[in-house]
Amino acid sequence: MVLDPHSAQDGRPGGPSGRQQTALERAVGALEAAVAGLADGPDGGEHFDAALRRVGGLLGPAGEAESAAVGPRLAALLTDTPAFPRAHLAMMVGACVERGADPAACADRVLAGLREALTGALLLIDRWADGDAEDLPDPDRDDPGRAHARLLGDGRTDGHGHRRMAGWHAHRAVAGWWTLELWQRAAFALCTHAAVRRAARADGVTDVLTELIDRYRERSERHDLKGLRYLAAALDDEPLLVLHRPSGTGYLLRMDGLTDNFQLHTLLAEALIGGGHLPGSRPDPEVVALSRTRWLEGRRFIATGAFNLVAPDGGWIWNEGMPEDIPVVGGVRTLVLDPQPYERSWAAGRFVEQVPGDLRLERVLAPEEAAARLAAVAPALPFERAVR
Incomplete structure (x- = not known):
């Protein structure tokens, strides 16, 4: 990072200390002053517009460290910025977060x-x-x-x-x-x-x-x-109770960053079939990787279905939906696995590739607990009724 030898030190609390400001940091300081001066009339608006353009021009080529540093400062200005430029300022905040700014701030x-x-x-x-x-x-x-x-x-x-x-x-x-x-x-x-x-x-x-x-x-x-x-709607650190009707077994798993049910379906098959708990064909490792962290590049992989996903009331949980569609029963999302009524396949991957996803098996239910929970769920609706 090249520093301007003529730049002044930043005296704001929480600002850089012991070093000189970058051009971007100085521009953000000018924008903060311009936002504070918006009530001063037309001149205040002109200063604000110029300051916002200056920040936007410097942010594009800025490095990750300085972009990350100014992100929370830009976010703090959103409340007092006029409506139309506020949206452009929000885009700058998003760009800073993509470069490492604290998203929570x-x-x-x-x-x-x-x-x-x-x-x-x-x-x-x-x-x-x-x-x-x-x-x-x-x-x-x-x-x-x-x-x-x-x-x-x-x-x-x-x-x-x-x-x-x-x-x-x-x-x-x-x-x-x-x-x-x-x-x-x-x-x-x-x-x-x-x-x-x-x-x-x-x-x-x-x-x-x-x-x-x-x-x-x-x-x-x-x-x-x-x-x-x-x-x-992505679910993070969310427990999932899974009941496999054909075998009478049950499993407690935990979801992280799951955004779609195609992704969930693949990771269920990997955890339960790949883990040796249920019979069936283990998913292709490439398909599993695409459902977790890998980005789709070049060749496409095809995932195949292993189950019919069913809600405790018998309604179908469609692959095209989201994990939040799974009902909460007794404080935990509960899913029933039935045999597939027909073969299913789809392009492997995550609907939101920017979010890594995972599904972890925490414990296998005792046989008596699985049996009691399965006794409380309804049979799956026939296809004709499920699609209405």
Whole structure:
């Protein structure tokens, strides 16, 4: 790292001490001052815009160490940054996390911004449907000012003499719709880290975000949030009780970073068949590696099914779903394994490759415990009823 011999020492608490600042660190300091000066009027806004551009220009070629150092400082500015540039600042935070910045120190404000963007985007969808049949605006081509005017009703009032949408709500809706793509990319970078996912789940943030994402995906296909949805639902350090109906045996396993049921299916076969507990063909080691940590490069490998995954009430747990689909019974997610009704195969890998996954066997249930648990589960539904 080349240091500017003319740079001043950083006197901020927690800043670099005993060395000179890099150009990026100085630019972040200027941005912090510009955010504090936003209330000073038009000049404050101009200083902020210039400072944000300066940080963005320096962050691209910056090294990992200095990018990691400024990540939490940039995240701390999100709350007081105007809505549209806030999303671009969030992307910078995500880039810093990808280069080693502490994800836990950056996560709260990024996930709060994602929640606000989703809420705004849903508000726009709902209010847009109240008007004529005009298509939803395209953030890549359409003018956000025109959308804002439409949401306000261009001065028109409803039957009660009120504008169609208050100015703040119109701004919230337009900002959410136009910036959602940036927020989901920033949040994705944060949520690839297990510490962020665990904290978000413990605080109830995951439940709120997944509910908003599900509502959005039902209403619009403008942004592909499927990857973020699977990532938000990933289970970490989560126990899984597995009951194998044909043999009457049971197993307690623990899931880490599992994002999809294709991945879970392969790792179940590796743990139980590969571990010598159940009969069958052990998965190809390459298929298992792709389900754990290996990235897909070049040749594709085909995974084959070993079981039919069934919920305790008899409903099927589809490979296309997520481990969170497995119901919690008596405080633990419980899965029943039945013989396959038909052969299954799929391209091996993880739906979210950025997240390593694992499934570990912790103990084999005693025969009497397995029998008691199996006696409490329902037979699998026939295929015709399972697909309804």
